[in-house]
Amino acid sequence: MGLALGLGGFLTACGAGPAAVLSAPGGAPQRGGRLRVGLAGGGAADSLDAHSSVSTTDIARVINLYEPLLYRDENYDLQPLLAAQVTASDDARVWTVDLRRDVLFHDGRPVTGKDVAASFARITNPDDPKSGAAALAILDEVAVVDDYRVEFRLNSPSATFDDSLGQYTLGIVPADYDPARPVGTGPFKYRSFAPGRNSVFVRNDRYWREAEPYLDELEILNFSDDDALINALLSTQVDAIGQIPLTLLEVIDADPRISILNAETGAWMPFTMRVDRPPFDDNRVRQAFRLVVDREQMIEQVLSGNGSLGNDMYSPFDPGYPKHLPQREQDIARAKELLAAAGYPDGLTVELVTAPIQSGAVEAAQVFAQQAAAAGITVKIRQVDTTTFFGDGYLQWDFAQDFYYTRNYLPQVNASTLPTSPFNETHWDHPEFTALVKKATATLDEEERNALIAKAMQIEYEEGGYIIWGHANQADAYQQYVAGLVPSRTGLALSGFEFRRVWLGVAS
Amino acid sequence: MTPIILRRLATSVLILLAVSVLVFVATLLLPGDPAQAILGQQATPERLAALREQMNLNDPVWQRYLMWLGGLLTGDLGVSAASGGPVSALLGERIGASLVLLLAAGIISIPVGLLVGTYSALRRGRAGDHIATGTSLVLAALPEFVIGIALVTLFSTTVFTLLPSVTMAPPGEPVWNYPLQLILPTLTLVLVVTPYIIRMMRATMLEVLESGYVEMARLKGVPERQVILKHALPHALSPVAQVVAIQLAWMAGGVVVVEFLFRYPGIGQALVDAVTNRDVQVVQVLALLIAAVYIVVNLLADVVGIVTNPKLRTGGAR
Numbered sequence: 063m064g065l066a067l068g069l070g071g072f073l074t075a076c077g078a079g080p081a082a083v084l085s086a087p088g089g090a091p092q093r094g095g096r097l098r099v100g101l102a103g104g105g106a107a108d109s110l111d112a113h114s115s116v117s118t119t120d121i122a123r124v125i126n127l128y129e130p131l132l133y134r135d136e137n138y139d140l141q142p143l144l145a146a147q148v149t150a151s152d153d154a155r156v157w158t159v160d161l162r163r164d165v166l167f168h169d170g171r172p173v174t175g176k177d178v179a180a181s182f183a184r185i186t187n188p189d190d191p192k193s194g195a196a197a198l199a200i201l202d203e204v205a206v207v208d209d210y211r212v213e214f215r216l217n218s219p220s221a222t223f224d225d226s227l228g229q230y231t232l233g234i235v236p237a238d239y240d241p242a243r244p245v246g247t248g249p250f251k252y253r254s255f256a257p258g259r260n261s262v263f264v265r266n267d268r269y270w271r272e273a274e275p276y277l278d279e280l281e282i283l284n285f286s287d288d289d290a291l292i293n294a295l296l297s298t299q300v301d302a303i304g305q306i307p308l309t310l311l312e313v314i315d316a317d318p319r320i321s322i323l324n325a326e327t328g329a330w331m332p333f334t335m336r337v338d339r340p341p342f343d344d345n346r347v348r349q350a351f352r353l354v355v356d357r358e359q360m361i362e363q364v365l366s367g368n369g370s371l372g373n374d375m376y377s378p379f380d381p382g383y384p385k386h387l388p389q390r391e392q393d394i395a396r397a398k399e400l401l402a403a404a405g406y407p408d409g410l411t412v413e414l415v416t417a418p419i420q421s422g423a424v425e426a427a428q429v430f431a432q433q434a435a436a437a438g439i440t441v442k443i444r445q446v447d448t449t450t451f452f453g454d455g456y457l458q459w460d461f462a463q464d465f466y467y468t469r470n471y472l473p474q475v476n477a478s479t480l481p482t483s484p485f486n487e488t489h490w491d492h493p494e495f496t497a498l499v500k501k502a503t504a505t506l507d508e509e510e511r512n513a514l515i516a517k518a519m520q521i522e523y524e525e526g527g528y529i530i531w532g533h534a535n536q537a538d539a540y541q542q543y544v545a546g547l548v549p550s551r552t553g554l555a556l557s558g559f560e561f562r563r564v565w566l567g568v569a570s
Numbered sequence: 571m572t573p574i575i576l577r578r579l580a581t582s583v584l585i586l587l588a589v590s591v592l593v594f595v596a597t598l599l600l601p602g603d604p605a606q607a608i609l610g611q612q613a614t615p616e617r618l619a620a621l622r623e624q625m626n627l628n629d630p631v632w633q634r635y636l637m638w639l640g641g642l643l644t645g646d647l648g649v650s651a652a653s654g655g656p657v658s659a660l661l662g663e664r665i666g667a668s669l670v671l672l673l674a675a676g677i678i679s680i681p682v683g684l685l686v687g688t689y690s691a692l693r694r695g696r697a698g699d700h701i702a703t704g705t706s707l708v709l710a711a712l713p714e715f716v717i718g719i720a721l722v723t724l725f726s727t728t729v730f731t732l733l734p735s736v737t738m739a740p741p742g743e744p745v746w747n748y749p750l751q752l753i754l755p756t757l758t759l760v761l762v763v764t765p766y767i768i769r770m771m772r773a774t775m776l777e778v779l780e781s782g783y784v785e786m787a788r789l790k791g792v793p794e795r796q797v798i799l800k801h802a803l804p805h806a807l808s809p810v811a812q813v814v815a816i817q818l819a820w821m822a823g824g825v826v827v828v829e830f831l832f833r834y835p836g837i838g839q840a841l842v843d844a845v846t847n848r849d850v851q852v853v854q855v856l857a858l859l860i861a862a863v864y865i866v867v868n869l870l871a872d873v874v875g876i877v878t879n880p881k882l883r884t885g886g887a888r
Contacts, residue, residue, distance in 0.1 A: 105846065116608065116612055188616075190620045191617055195614075195616070258840075262740075283738065286833070286843065287830050290736050293722050293735035294735060299735065300738075447846075449606065449607040449848060453606045454601070
C-alpha cells in the first residue's frame, strides 16, 4: 500500500498540475472502494464496546457497527432507526416500541424484543453502568411484549423519552453480546481493530437499508496530533479527516484538491460559574460576568469566525428555544455597576481553570480574561492537563469551562442542570426551574411543553451559571473524490460519522 | 578490562531500579488516576467505582509497585490499565518499530557524521569546510519538530508530493514492509543527530592532526592517506564515540516527538498515550527501556574508549 500511495503521489506531482485535480463526483453513487478516515484522539483505551465509547474514534466506530432504536439525523430531527414506530401512553410513563422486521444482526440472526431488553439490561447494569446509563435513571424495566414489540416502563413520566432512545450509546446488540465479538446491525461489520491505531470494517451485505452502504471497506485511523492528521490528508494518505482546527480552515480550504464540510451545530463550550459559592452566588456578579463578554470578538478570535452567537442558553435547535429574548451584548458600564452593587466597586480577582478539553477552550479562556479586564475583573488563568481537569476537581471548580455536543433541552437539563444531574458543574438548584422542567417532562402536548421549556430557559437566561458565548461550527475536510458527506448539526464530525452514505468518485 | 565492564554493569542495574521507583512516584504525583483518565468527561461516580474495582486501583500503592517489580523479574511486564491486555503484547511491536527507526538513523548518521567531520577538518578554512560547519550549525539549532514539518512540507504535502507524510502500516505488519514511509522520520532524526557528530569529529580531528605523533609521521614521510587512517583516526574515535553515544541515547527519548509527528507506531506514541491515560505499568516499562538504552550505549562508548586507548586498556588489568 505504501508503495502504491507513494507512486500515486508521484504521478500527481509529475502530472499536468492543476488539471490533475479531480472535480467533485456527481450522479448516481458508485459502489466499492475503501474510505480511509483520520480522526484525532483515542489511544490504548480504545474499545469496540457498543455501550462504552469515550473518545471520538470510539464514537465513529460504534455508529458504524451498531444502531439504536432511533437516531438524530443531520438536521437534528429524531428519526426511527431500528424502531418502526414509537408511541407514548397518555401518562407518558409507558413507551411502546415496534421494531422493524427486516433487520438482521451481522451474523444473520433477526433482531427481536429479547435483544432490545438485553441491550438495555447491559447498559443499566448497576454493577457496571455504561455511558448511556446516566440518562436512563427513569427507566424501570424493558418488557418484551412479543418478538417485535417492547415496552419501556418508566418510574416517572417523560414526554421526551424517545429522545433518550436516540443516543448512539444505546446501540442494540444480540442478547449474547460479547464485545470481543462485536456484532451489531450497523452498515459495516468488524474486520480488525488495533486500539490507538486503526480499525477496518467491511460492508454488511445484510444491511436493511436499500443499496447502502456503498463502500466495500471503511478504515478508521487514530492520530494523536493535528499536524500529522492534516499532513496525512494533504499527502492523500487518508480520504477524510474529522474536526480540523478552525484556525486552519482557510489554509486547508485553499488547496484545490480538498473540500471542507463546515456545519453549524448546537455544541457549546460554556464558562461555568458555581452559583452556590462566592463570588458567583450573587446573581449580579454572574450578570456582570456575562455582560463583559464581547461575543462576536470571541467567535472571531477563538473560532476564526466559524460559529454562531450564543445567548447564555443551550439547545438552540430545541423547538422550545426562546428566540424572542434579546441577544446579550457587551456592556462594560452596566457590568461595573452590577459589580459595585454586589460589593466589588474596585473589581475582583477570580481564578479560571482551563484545559485543552476541546479545540479553542484555552484560547477562549485567554480572550475572556482580556475582555473582563475592562470591567476591573482580574482573571487568573490556571491551565491544567485534560486528565487533571476531568479528575477530582471536575464539577467542583468555582469558575471553569466545559464542553457539550448538540442536545435538546430536556435531555441536556437532565445531564447538567438539575440537582440530581451527573454533570451539574454550576451546582444549579432552583426550585421554580426544577418544577418547570418536571412539568415539561410530563407534558405530552408539544406546544404546551415548548412554552414550559421557554420559561425554564428564560430563568437560566436571567440567573443561570453558564456563560454561553457561542456555538462552534464543526469543520471537517475531505478529498474531492469523496461523495455523500453532508453537514450535520449533531456536532459529531463527518456527517455524524454516517459513512453508509459515502461513496468514492474514483477508485483510490 | 572485564572487571571494569562488570562493575559498570552492576551499577547500571542499580540505576534501573532507582529509575523504576522514581517513575512510579512521578506517575503517582500526576493528578487523577487511570480510571479518571480513561473515562474523562464520561466519569460518573458509578462508572468510576466500577472501573477502579476492575483495575485493582483500590490496592495500596506499595503493593502495586511490588507486584509489578515481582512480575518484571519473572518476565511478566504486567497488565496495561488502559487496554486491559498484557503490556508485552502492547509494546512488543512498538519497541521493534522504534528500534528500526533508531538503527536506520544511526546507520546513516554515524558514518556520514564521521566522514563529513573528517573532511571538514582536512579542508579547514576552505569553502567545503565552511559549508559543512555552517549547515551543521543551522541544523543543530533547529528543533526536530521544525525539521520534520519542513521535510513534510517539502516532500509530501505542499512542494512535492513524493513521499507519505505519516506511517500507515497496518498493525501486525512490520514497518519495514513499507520502506517509503520510513524515509521522512529517519531523515528527520538523521538531520537532528548528524550535526553534533560532524562538529565533534571535526574538532577532535583538528586536535589530533596538530598533535606531535601526526607531525612525526608526516615528517617521516608516511603517505597522507595512511597518516589519517592509521595514526589520526583511531585517536579521534574515542572522544567521538562518547558524543555518538549521547546522540544515540538522545534519539531513544527524542524519537517521541518524531513519532508523534509522523504517526509512527513506536514507543514514543505509546509513551504519550500512557502518560495521558495514567497507565503506570506502560510508562514504567518504557521509562526503564529508555534508561536501559542510555546505559547500554554509554557502556558501549566506554568499551570503544577502552579498546582504542592503550592507557585504559592496561589500567583495566590492575
